[in-house]
Amino acid sequence: MLHxxxxxxxxxxxxVELEFxxxxxxxxxxxxxxxxxxVFxxxxxxxxxxxxxxNKELGVLTWDNEIDIAPETWYAKVTGTHLPAWMNPEKEPRKN
Known part of the structure; x- marks a missing residue:
């Protein structure tokens, strides 16, 4: 689930203190x-x-509405959980 x-x-x-x-x-x-x-x-x-x-519509922290960082990244850090699998393609099993 995304937050x-x-x-x-x-x-x-x-x-920055973030609340989800x-x-x-x-x-x-x-x-x-x-x-x-x-941009960084x-x-x-x-x-x-x-x-x-x-950006309340997207639920992300943004700078000049140009730069944003996926909130999943920070949610994982704050909660000590793993990023969603779709954000870690290198960890998916290889297909031959």
């Missing part, structure tokens, strides 16, 4: 995105990073 982000509170640095539609909540660290290229380079500007909002 929407319903609340996001900036905690300082690159930490089932009440699960936890703080996630976005620091690893600072090493990425492309914008995260290096802390003011830009802090400008996130929740």
């Amino acid at each position: 929407d982000v319903v609340s996001a509170i900036y905690q300082g640095g690159y930490l 539609d089932d009440g699960q909540r936890g703080t996630v660290d976005f620091t690893k995105y600072l090493e990425r290229q492309g 380079e914008q995260f290096r500007d802390l003011e830009f990073f802090r400008s996130f909002a929740i």
Whole structure:
């Protein structure tokens, strides 16, 4: 089951506390995105990073309605569960 982000509170640095539609909540660290290229380079500007909002229609954390990260990624981190199988294609059995 997929869960929407319903609340996001900036905690300082690159930490954001997320709450999901089932009440699960936890703080996630976005620091690893600072090493990425492309649209994520914008995260290096802390003011830009802090400008996130929740796209209520999609249930995702977004920046300028251009950048978003699948909420399943953060739900798995917050709850200690595994990502859905469709997000881990390399873990599926190989077909000969």
